[in-house]
Amino acid sequence: MPILEVDGLKKSFGAVVAVDGLTMDVEAGSITGMIGPNGAGKSTAFNLITGLIRPDGGTVRFRDTDITGLESYEVAQRGIGRTFQHARIFDKMTVQENLEVVPSPAADTAAEVDRLLSLVELDEHRNAFGEELSGGQQVLLGIARTLMLQPDLIMLDEPFAGVNPGLVSDIAKLLRQLRDEEEATVFLIDHEIDEIAALCDDVIVMAEGKLLVRGEPADVRTDERVVESYLGGAM
Numbered sequence: 001m002p003i004l005e006v007d008g009l010k011k012s013f014g015a016v017v018a019v020d021g022l023t024m025d026v027e028a029g030s031i032t033g034m035i036g037p038n039g040a041g042k043s044t045a046f047n048l049i050t051g052l053i054r055p056d057g058g059t060v061r062f063r064d065t066d067i068t069g070l071e072s073y074e075v076a077q078r079g080i081g082r083t084f085q086h087a088r089i090f091d092k093m094t095v096q097e098n099l100e101v102v103p104s105p106a107a108d109t110a111a112e113v114d115r116l117l118s119l120v121e122l123d124e125h126r127n128a129f130g131e132e133l134s135g136g137q138q139v140l141l142g143i144a145r146t147l148m149l150q151p152d153l154i155m156l157d158e159p160f161a162g163v164n165p166g167l168v169s170d171i172a173k174l175l176r177q178l179r180d181e182e183e184a185t186v187f188l189i190d191h192e193i194d195e196i197a198a199l200c201d202d203v204i205v206m207a208e209g210k211l212l213v214r215g216e217p218a219d220v221r222t223d224e225r226v227v228e229s230y231l232g233g234a235m
């Protein structure tokens with residue numbers, strides 16, 4: 001059953017058509033990856049789904065409810081959390097404070113902070129300032145901040161970008177835990193087809209603002225149209 005359904009989504013910036021009739025869905029309980037060449041419209045699609053920008057056309061449905069054009073805080077309240085390409089954390093606050101300032105619906109906020117610090121394995125760093133963390137640890141903190149909102153769908157924009165290989169596997173492990181133990185659905189943008197193939201149940205390939213190919217990683221990797229995009233060196 002899809003948790004997220006996008007139909008005919010469109011967005012132009014002046015003469016640039018960034019998203020050009022995107023139709024796709026994300027299966028509940030999956031880890032779904034979105035890949036595509038630079039400028040394919042991936043981040044714009046994320047921004048449209050999460051209410052950062054308004055579409056020119058098309059619809060977004062979340063858990064069978066139309067959420068097209070809602071403000072981003074309303075989208076978050078409905079249960080969609082997201083992270084950004086550059087982790088949005090407070091440099092001058094401690095790791096713990098970074099979580100405490102998120103308006104969480106959890107009944108016991110302090111307990112939820114402890115639980116999430118342990119989940120992302122940052123409990124030892126709880127008193128460190130945001131700016132003292134490595135890039136990968138900042139990504140984990142950004143994910144934990146999003147999890148404070150208790151989303152059913154978590155959308156991550158390039159969570160592995162600039163992260164060292166050790167932490168890449170920690171982040172991948174965390175995303176699997178969210179799917180397997182917290183019944184969350186994970187939808188992420190990535191550039192690395194190998195990374196995405198190892199992690200995802202479903203892969204959506206975007207090109208020129210549209211869905212090019214969608215399927216299981218093994219099928220997508222060998223799809224001629226995808227191979228062509230890669231040989232083009234664009235991804």
Ligand SMILES: Nc1ncnc2c1ncn2[C@@H]1O[C@H](COP(=O)(O)OP(=O)(O)OP(=O)(O)O)[C@@H](O)[C@H]1O
Nearest residue numbers: 013016017018036037038039040041042043044045
């Ligand atoms: N705010 C904006 N103003 C003008 N043009 C924009 C804006 N945002 C995106 N674009 C353009 O829309 C197109 C799609 O960009 P987008 O960032 O969504 O692609 P992407 O697939 O996420 O690329 P990347 O992998 O490089 O992040 C690009 O041509 C980009 O320059």
